[in-house]
Amino acid sequence: MKTTLRKIVMEARELFREHGYDGASMQDLAARVGLKKASLYTRFPNKEALVSEVLTLTLEETLKGLPDPREDWQLAWQTLIGRIAKTFETRKRCVGLHLAYGVTSVTPEAQAAVSQFFNVLRERMADILRLGGIPQPDSAAADILAQLEGATLWITTSGDVEPLRRAVKSASRLDVFGRKI
Amino acid sequence: MKTTLRKIVMEARELFREHGYDGASMQDLAARVGLKKASLYTRFPNKEALVSEVLTLTLEETLKGLPDPREDWQLAWQTLIGRIAKTFETRKRCVGLHLAYGVTSVTPEAQAAVSQFFNVLRERMADILRLGGIPQPDSAAADILAQLEGATLWITTSGDVEPLRRAVKSASRLDVFGRKI
């Protein structure tokens, strides 16, 4: 991927994270990458297409080079949870959540991309838990991800990161809904 | 409160919930209540002021007529959790969460209103847990609310309400992060 293209996607991610789908403007995005708005349309057909690019990049970064869960599933699990939580803590929010609430049926491809993003993430998490012999790994993954996402609410409203920290701890110990290790 | 005023606030809530702060337009709001846009400005100074009205109404509805927790804290708890979850399940989303992500520093009063909304809600939850002798009631309330909010992610992305149902069950049993009843 060309570096300019990657930079556009990364800046788009920041804008989506901060201002949501509606609130992010192509004008702002162009300014952040040092281009004019019209130039963006040589690389992307429209604003909606940015969504799937942003989420694909994010998924890549989140999963790339994870420890092989077949060798040490607990290490893979801690690493994955740690990556997610670190992003939430430094960026204060989750792009995916903002987009999930922000895209509607008028942008169906973006909506599909968001759904897929969270499904893939949950499946990867469930894969690891399954290797660890955790019962109902799909539900457990969904619940833990929900807890992490929900914790970002407190970061954005009051700056309190403790709920996220507690969510990470409990996810590490897997003491969620009586599924303790 | 005059009925028209209340209707405006209720419709504004639906718009904020569905489209977020930026995505909700005064034009749409006016159409929903059978008025012209300019007429809204005889009741509200600006769009931002709607946020605190919406959240005040929501807090009122959520807390009004709750069973007295000093008589039966478990009943009060179940009722409160049930109300929150019912709204999430029928409306698919939480207005507060959408606004929390949607308002920024350019609308400081709205931002403050959102912070206050969640703080008050958490405090009320914590009050009940305190009466029940639950350890660290503030943290417990924050964590449980986070879990409920996070569960709405799955409702909006895939329509799956099971994470929310599990969150309600675990909240009812208070088996959160090892704080089991």
Add this chain to the structure above:
DNA sequence: ATAAAATACTACCGACCGGTCGGGTGTAAA
């Protein structure tokens, strides 16, 4: 009945939105 206050309307404002157009410019292959 009348004055005052609330509420409603039409019409408009400047700013910004996503997106398109035609015309450049630099590079690299033929």
Add this chain to the structure above:
DNA sequence: TTTACACCCGACCGGTCGGTAGTATTTTAT
């Protein structure tokens, strides 16, 4: 040297945004 392509730009499109001015209509209080 020509051709081709990728990229970038200023200017512009129709449309929507939050908000306002001025005026008409309805409600309320005296």
